[in-house]
Amino acid sequence: MLLFRSEEHVERWRERTGRRGEVFPLATCARLAHAWYANRLAPDWRRRSVDEIEALFAELGLTSDFWKLR
Amino acid sequence: MTLDNDVRLELYRQFLEDGTAPSPADVAATLGESPEDVTEAYRRLAAGRVIVLRAGTAKILMANPLSAVPTRFRAVMSADGRSYFGNCIWDALGIPAMLGQPARIEARCGDCGERMSLEAGADGGVAGEGVVHFGIPAARWWDDIVDT
Numbered sequence: 001m002l003l004f005r006s007e008e009h010v011e012r013w014r015e016r017t018g019r020r021g022e023v024f025p026l027a028t029c030a031r032l033a034h035a036w037y038a039n040r041l042a043p044d045w046r047r048r049s050v051d052e053i054e055a056l057f058a059e060l061g062l063t064s065d066f067w068k069l070r
Numbered sequence: 071m072t073l074d075n076d077v078r079l080e081l082y083r084q085f086l087e088d089g090t091a092p093s094p095a096d097v098a099a100t101l102g103e104s105p106e107d108v109t110e111a112y113r114r115l116a117a118g119r120v121i122v123l124r125a126g127t128a129k130i131l132m133a134n135p136l137s138a139v140p141t142r143f144r145a146v147m148s149a150d151g152r153s154y155f156g157n158c159i160w161d162a163l164g165i166p167a168m169l170g171q172p173a174r175i176e177a178r179c180g181d182c183g184e185r186m187s188l189e190a191g192a193d194g195g196v197a198g199e200g201v202v203h204f205g206i207p208a209a210r211w212w213d214d215i216v217d218t
């Protein structure tokens with residue numbers, strides 16, 4: 001999961017490496033990171049279920065096939 | 071609480087305090103457990119995808135969002151200047167989220183390598199330029215988490 005200066009830089013990197021994935025805004029990544037990790041140090045933390053992860057992705061608008069878990 | 075959860079909490083505490091990933095012996099000494107039992111707990115945590123161990127060892131490679139090795143993604147905590155490497159940009163942004171403190175995220179562009187700097191809040195906000203690329207679809211992330 002890489003950070004790029006702009007979509008133009010992503011395109012250059014894609015052409016060079018042949019890798020194709022999903023591009024999305026930095027702000028969405030920050031919201032995802034917060035939702036994912038904010039309770040990581042809680043004594044009762046546990047891994048999310050697939051249903052919970054899918055609900056989280058949907059809440060953040062991450063609904064393309066790329067984000068599907070099954 | 072179970073031993074595994076005690077080990078999980080203690081390894082994160084030591085990782086954050088020392089800035090390096092603790093060995094099973096480090097965690098065992100604090101918890102008053104045997105290194106062998108903590109080693110087994112590390113393996114169970116890895117099997118449960120809570121941490122990632124270096125192949126064939128009980129050495130931590132990742133205790134997400136923290137990386138045990140330097141990466142191109144580092145969170146510098148605004149409060150005290152302590153810094154931690156994240157495994158990727160998602161994880162670097164996860165460090166201030168996990169600690170509930172703002173941080174400056176120092177990174178490099180995946181294309182040109184130029185230095186980039188972001189300001190991440192404790193609340194999931196971020197200021198700075200950039201876009202994120204995920205290379206592997208979510209369903210396959212754990213096929214090879216190191217490359218994801």
